[in-house]
Amino acid sequence: MNYYAAREIIRGGHGIGLYHYTVENGGGIFPVGYCSSYRTCPTCNGQAMAGMPCGACERGAIKVDPCPGHPTKEEAEEHYRQYELDGASFDGMDESAQHKCAICQVWTQRYATFSSKPYYLCDEHRNRAALDTLTQGRVGEAVSSW
């Protein structure tokens, strides 16, 4: 099982008063999303350290600084929410049922996907701004089996 939560960063056995959004599993605790030091390499799609040349293809470079941590759990959760927003897709379609748009209640078969969950939204509202509104404060502690 994977246990997702904002956790205090530990260095040398002591908490440093800053938080990352992390996953805990059998292998330990790891920062995830934009709190992670790893990014997908734009050249080879492998995993590469932030701010370093990609070790796999030695061409791509990940031009972001690693996340230094956040003063509160809520800010760490928000950093992860931004990662999920950037990874959201807006092309979902339920062929078999109609659903009410989460914003205006108009019937729709279309949905956006945020953090592997569907958010039913009409053509007018199936965009990042609406998803941003709907997911405010929705990233917290979570458990997943993958």
Ligand SMILES: [Zn+2]
């Ligand atoms: Zn972060």
Ligand SMILES: [Zn+2]
């Ligand atoms: Zn690469």
Ligand SMILES: [Zn+2]
């Ligand atoms: Zn709508």
